[in-house]
Amino acid sequence: MTRFSANLGFLWTELSLSDAIRAAKAAGFDAVECHWPYDIPAEEVAAALAETGLAMLGLNTVRGKPGENGLAALAGREVEARAAIDQAIDYAVAIGAANVHVMAGVAEGPSARSVFLSNLQYACDRAAPHDVTILIEPLNHHDAPGYFLKTSAQAARIIAKIGHPSLKLMFDCYHLQIMEGDLTRRLTDLMPVIGHIQFASVPDRTEPDCGEVNYTHIFDHIDALGYTAPLGAEYRPRSSTDDGLGWLKFQQNRDASPGQ
Ligand SMILES: O=C(O)C(=O)[C@H](O)CO
Numbered sequence: 616m617t618r619f620s621a622n623l624g625f626l627w628t629e630l631s632l633s634d635a636i637r638a639a640k641a642a643g644f645d646a647v648e649c650h651w652p653y654d655i656p657a658e659e660v661a662a663a664l665a666e667t668g669l670a671m672l673g674l675n676t677v678r679g680k681p682g683e684n685g686l687a688a689l690a691g692r693e694v695e696a697r698a699a700i701d702q703a704i705d706y707a708v709a710i711g712a713a714n715v716h717v718m719a720g721v722a723e724g725p726s727a728r729s730v731f732l733s734n735l736q737y738a739c740d741r742a743a744p745h746d747v748t749i750l751i752e753p754l755n756h757h758d759a760p761g762y763f764l765k766t767s768a769q770a771a772r773i774i775a776k777i778g779h780p781s782l783k784l785m786f787d788c789y790h791l792q793i794m795e796g797d798l799t800r801r802l803t804d805l806m807p808v809i810g811h812i813q814f815a816s817v818p819d820r821t822e823p824d825c826g827e828v829n830y831t832h833i834f835d836h837i838d839a840l841g842y843t844a845p846l847g848a849e850y851r852p853r854s855s856t857d858d859g860l861g862w863l864k865f866q867q868n869r870d871a872s873p874g875q
């Protein structure tokens with residue numbers, strides 16, 4: 616049965632993070648995830664998670680200055696990048712979050728790659744004793760122009776090069792459909808290195824009930840591959856979050872009615 620995680624960076628953004636966690640529970644999500652929770656005391660978030668019984672699956676390292684979109688591949692910014700990694704891992708440990716997405720930033724070339732590798736090695740060594748997984752996520756070139764990590768092949772090469780069990784791929788179906796397509800085969804091939812999966816309609820990044828990707832097929836395929844962790848609903852609602860949850864009810868009812 617497919618389970619779903621509400622990405623609170625995009626869903627219920629009009630609510631406080633604690634109330635958004637409660638709203639996700641009331642709507643029937645199985646978990647939550649967020650982007651940058653750092654302004655909110657970790658104890659407050661941990662209390663809302665305990666109250667609802669939902670797990671926070673992940674959060675991101677900070678993006679740096681406007682337009683930077685992360686620090687981990689920026690040459691000369693290693694001190695800030697590692698402080699961002701420390702901050703994210705400490706917060707994740709405080710709220711029991713399983714994953715930290717280390718954001719690479721806008722950069723290119725061999726020096727960016729070597730700085731990224733070295734910061735990821737640092738992040739993995741720092742995260743492993745806490746059972747936190749480090750994720751890297753290719754972003755599409757329309758939403759994140761110049762972002763260092765662009766394709767799943769590039770991410771897979773970096774994961775293989777570092778060879779640390781704590782480093783995995785964030786497979787965001789929305790970004791990868793735009794950059795590469797062939798999602799079914801890519802999910803199969805990359806499954807051994809996937810740490811988390813996200814989705815949204817393409818190209819609009821709205822509810823997964825329209826556009827060029829058939830998510831019923833994708834969810835069934837992920838299920839058939841034996842992946843059981845909740846999938847991250849990371850989309851911008853067309854109107855209110857609650858009004859746009861028809862897709863969730865549809866998927867949950869489908870699971871409850873075998874043979875459909
Ligand atoms: O943009 C995305 O898809 C993400 O998952 C990251 O959290 C960056 O915002």
Ligand SMILES: [Mg+2]
Binds near residue numbers: 849
């Ligand atoms: Mg994503």
